Amino acid sequence: MHAQFVLFDGFDPLDVVAPFEVLVAGGAAAGGDLTVELVAAEGPREVVSGTPGLTLRATGALDPVRPGVVVVPGASGPVEGDPDAGDETIPVLLARVGRTELAPLMRRALTEPEVLVATVCGGSLALAMAGLIEGRRATTNALGIDLLDATGVEVVAARVVDDGDLITAGGVTSGLDLGLHLLDRMYGPRIAHAVERLFEYERRGVVWADRGREPVAW
Incomplete structure (x- = not known):
């Protein structure tokens, strides 16, 4: 099993590092079954995050057909500013992703049955x-909910949303919850619980999924 964490210019480092460590620990708990790697669309390179002074190295190129998990972080930077004046706000950084080599690779990944x-x-x-x-x-950071809704996505107000082959998490610390849910999906609750105990962290909220009975109005 493989987990590829995608880096792009301006990425948020905690979005990457928190679930990265969870999956590394889970892979160890599963007997070394999971390989976790930092990748970039362009291949191995130093990738500058949106947090000043913090750079991570992608050690490989994103392979959109490789069976396993592909994790895409958000961006780090100012929330407000004037894009016309060259301000590198978070929305600007995120929109730029769609104009890079990463977009067609993610389009392919989203069509692969084993990804x-x-x-x-x-x-x-x-x-x-x-x-x-x-x-x-899907869900996202609370500050981006309206923008996500405007793109035609059906927004679900949950910390983690499981939509089958697409799992999304909310604000930056929800990466821990995402990582634990991925372990639960891949290996079951015993592995996920073992990592919870190791990290001394309990998952928050219920993972939303499209199953079970519909709630009635009250």
Whole structure:
């Protein structure tokens, strides 16, 4: 099993590092079954995050057909500013993803039956603004909910939304919850629980999924 964490210029490092560590620990708990790697659309390179002074190295190129999980983070930077004046706001950074080599690769990944695509925070917005998840159920950071809705995505107000082969998580710290849910999906609750205990972190809220009885109005 493989997990590829996608880096792009301006990415949010905590969106990457939190679930990355969860999946590394889960892979160890599963007997070394999971390989976790930092990748970029352009191949191995130093990728500058949106947090000043923090750079991570992608060690490989994103392979959109490789069975396993592809995780797309959000961006880090100012929320407000004037794009016409060159301000690198988070929406600007996320919209730029759709104009890079990453967009067609993610389009391919979303069609592969053996690939699970997951996002943290604004990662779902990056895919949505590239026109890749229209009509899908998803969530994002609370600050980006209206923008996500405007792209034609069916927004679900939950910390983690499981829409089959697309799993999205909300704000930046929800990457921990996403990682644990991915372990639950891949290996079951025992592995996920073991990592919860190791990290001394309990998942927050209920993972929303399109199953079970519909609630009645009250």
